[in-house]
Amino acid sequence: MHKIIKVSHREDILKKYSNTPIEKLLLSHNIGLMDENFTSAELLIGMCMDNRNQLRIPNNFAYIIRSGGGNLRYSEFKVSYAIAVGGVKAIALIGHNNCGMVNLMSQKDKFVNGLVENAGWDIKRAEEHFMNFAPMFEIDDEIGFLCSEAARLRVKYPKILIAPLIYNVDDNLIYIVEEE
Incomplete structure (x- = not known):
């Protein structure tokens, strides 16, 4: 089971994120402690x-x-562009609770009807669209997906710090996902 860490103070941030852009993100968003000006x-x-x-x-x-x-x-x-040209050294993967991509297949009717009613699509085209793309974007659960995506990206970009984080839509804070 992955541990979820609430960040209310600088001391709550895991050591591996100290003095990194991940720490700056958490301090800025959760605590309001960043007033630096950035040129890049x-x-x-x-x-x-x-x-x-x-x-x-x-x-x-x-x-x-x-x-x-x-x-x-x-x-x-x-x-790759952000890393190669932009020079970033860290990636924050931020999922959130109550994500609509979890169990996406259960929303097929709502999705199809929404395209028919709101976009003027015919039902057959809307159904085909859903069935072609939903399997690519559906996730089993937010935390599991974040951790697997972080692991996948670490293989592709071994020199880049990658942090799985979760945004709680109930309190609007970003939490650290401590991987197993």
């Missing part, structure tokens, strides 16, 4: 597109890629 990004944040996730970070501090579930599998060129 130090961090890449991969996070869910959910509108309930709003970060409190300084301008120019991070590149941000938002996608369903925080899934970066289909954004690897952008990740």
Whole structure:
């Protein structure tokens, strides 16, 4: 089981994140302790597109890629760009509780009907669209996905610090996921 660590004070941050952009992210968002000015990004944040996730970070501090579930599998060129050209040395993977990408197949009817009603699609096209893409984006559970995605990215980018984090939509804080 993965341990979830609430960050209310600097001392709550794991040592491996001390003096890194991950620490700066947690101090800024959770505690409001960063007033530095940045001229270039130090961090890449991969996070869910959910509108309930709003970060409190300084301008120019991070590149941000938002996608369903925080899934970066289909954004690897952008990740590589942030590392190679942008010079970032750390990636924060931020999932959140109550994510719509968990058990996505259960939302098929709502998804299809929404495309028909809101976008003017015919039902057959909407169903095909869902069935072609839902398996690519569905996740089993938020924490498990974050940890597996972090492990996958560590293999691809071995010199980059990668931190799985979870945004709690109930208190709007970012928690550390301590991997097994």
